[in-house]
Amino acid sequence: MVVSKHLTVREIAIKDIALICRYWLESDSAFLTAMGVDLDKLPSKEALTTMLTLQINTDIKDKKTYALIWELDNQPIGHSNVTDVEFGKTANMHLHLWKSNNRKQGLGEQLVKKSLPFYFNNLNLKTLICQPLATNQAPNKTLEKVGFKFVKKHTTIPGLLNYLQEVNMWQLTLQNFNKNIQHKIS
DSSP: OOOSSOEEEEEOOGGGHHHHHHHHHHSOHHHHHHTTBOGGGOOOHHHHHHHHHHHHHSOGGGOSOEEEEEEETTEEEEEEEEEEEETTTEEEEEEEEOSGGGSSSSHHHHHHHHHHHIIIIITTOSEEEEOOBTTOHHHHHHHHHHTOEEEEEEEEOOSTTBOSEEEEEEEEEHHHIIIIIGGGOO
């Protein structure tokens, strides 16, 4: 696990849109497919830019999506976002480390922990759900380590860019976040 590197999380800004577009539109197609992405559903750069700009400019209580940028030593290395936001209730979380050299080092676990206060506090959530592809070991292990509870394995389309797939549904309640996680976040 990486402990000597400085990890930060912040809300997405207009300057980050090009980085997210590059991730979605220039990543290896085999990588995206293995993550559960339906390549035919990828939006154009213009559509993605418009969607992200709208999300950034929407009042927090009206957001249906909300994104965070993950940084390592003040350099963006990934993002997390929630979709299907019901302010004051629930949202679905997605996790993305952009480059393979930042994966499998424990960064994801630390960054997810740092992201949770943004989701629970800013969106006033009661429940946070994450549904990674069942065969994608990295996010499933990360969610378990962070303190999410396994709910079930089922077949669904977990996000706008996904194909029908078997996923593991993980859940973290506000009560468990407050009791078991929040005080451990540095």
